[in-house]
Amino acid sequence: MIIDVHGHYTTAPPALEAWRKRQIAAIDQPALQPSVAELQIGDDELRQSIEQNQLRLMRERGADLTIFSPRASFMAHHIGDFQVSSTWAAICNELCHRVSQAFPENFIGAAMLPQSPGVDPKSCIPELEKCVKEYGFVGINLNPDPSGGHWTSPPLSDRHWYPIYEKMVEYDIPAMIHVSTSCNACFHTTGAHYLNADTTAFMQCLTSDLFKDFPTLKFIIPHGGGAVPYHWGRFRGLAQELKKPLLGEHLLNNIFFDTCVYHQPGIDLLTKVIPVDNILFGSEMIGAVRGIDPETGHHYDDTKRYVQATANLSAEDRYKVYEGNARRVFPRLDKALQQQGR
């Protein structure tokens, strides 16, 4: 089985964005905010938005199941207050739940959280619980910078975040560390902010002893780990300067990287440098880079081609990257699959 751990609902019907625009336009006039009931997306429309896009490509490329969360750039936690984020997160998560209900063999949910700059992360717990208990979601996306490129929250190692971690440990769910749209003009969202956040999060973990406090906490650093694998020697050396244990012991029981790296040499480096047990197949398809690479004639985000082609992985390794590691890192996914007899 091939499990793509990094999929977002980037193809939701246009009514979703239209509703969000109305919500944003009325941020300062709560009385004018659209009601949740005003957003109507029919089952057929929802099915179509998946069948013609993600599911079509999964079939063409040969992936079976996607861990599916709301569109990352649309989370935009910096917009409005907690109430705005809360309503928006509930809508987006419910849509992903409906996708997983419509295609139970192909999609399973991961939650966005109703984060809001300066608001205690504890406020995210009810949405998290609903998604896990009612929707059967198997993971969350945690935004280390809800300010959208101003980085005003404490590092991930700060106790500020512990209420989320306690719930993650209780439910045995991992978090993908994933920022959203940048509202800082210095940072292009998908070309700088996403990759910077990956590197930043890794280094926040490296300098801390977070995983001593939470030995079973699991983070997925997306986009192939930002700059981390390319600079693996630098990070090994920095850990050494800081008198930390070797990275394998210090971080690799808890940190995993996906394969969202959009060319062969990048995947070759990732699979050479990072232990295979720490690599999860992901594509973030129909995301930041939707075009066809003129050098290969294939879509940039068809990452399975690179994983297939790399000389660094054996058949057993590929099983781990495609399925085994995902079942281990997402125990609730494994249980759900077993219940389906898979």
Place this chain on the structure above:
Amino acid sequence: MIIDVHGHYTTAPPALEAWRKRQIAAIDQPALQPSVAELQIGDDELRQSIEQNQLRLMRERGADLTIFSPRASFMAHHIGDFQVSSTWAAICNELCHRVSQAFPENFIGAAMLPQSPGVDPKSCIPELEKCVKEYGFVGINLNPDPSGGHWTSPPLSDRHWYPIYEKMVEYDIPAMIHVSTSCNACFHTTGAHYLNADTTAFMQCLTSDLFKDFPTLKFIIPHGGGAVPYHWGRFRGLAQELKKPLLGEHLLNNIFFDTCVYHQPGIDLLTKVIPVDNILFGSEMIGAVRGIDPETGHHYDDTKRYVQATANLSAEDRYKVYEGNARRVFPRLDKALQQQGR
């Protein structure tokens, strides 16, 4: 000849840091600020600090000449106002000038600028002119984020920076885009902020048409380009989405990467992905990562070993990386070498 384009005076005698501490302590009491004359570093002491460190390692590792600038993390443009930065930059640049006078065959200067958050970059021109005209410096370090991790300046493509670019073009000097210490708790200085800035700067250039306005402007993106080469497919794809030309035409007449990547797989990727004409040898030795890699028994920052060992470069390619490209990107270096008969 082997030219290391990325060296900082990280080993200056302790009197320098002591003076800086006094300057910082008295920021709010200008009358108590130490005078420049109070900083005394003798010629012997200065020679020793180089001979026992950079020059010793250059000889051991086999590098001939280093383009030498003030310690990057000490620039700390976020501290104090323009006057504080201006005095500090003048001191640090003069020390690098003295090093280049003491060892004219081994060191040549690149300037730090007296940047200060919110201050017009035009204010840096007098120091830049002094360094080029009086000291014979061949390049500058330009900090895209003088706020130290808060990213409050406009992107490098903004006209805000044009006064610097006009001078760079006039004097035919390149800029290494190099941030300094992070005062944002989210960003570890050398493990996150440096690499993030590299990626950010590249993407600021990619989304803009800066090099249409300045066709001869040259930037060196240090630390192997941050996350850029590892995600080269992503950046090619993003340029495509943005209807920009192919990266070779759009950016690679103006942007160059150094080899400050501290393990073999990273250098292998860099030299596979980035055209050889865009790679300059650099080590940033005695910098962020000073230890010995237990996997190789050699210093992480002995980047010449990786450049020597990679299968991706021919002898002619190595000549370009070690010398030819540096002479082309730093025309004033080339002239200075020719005057020395080299």
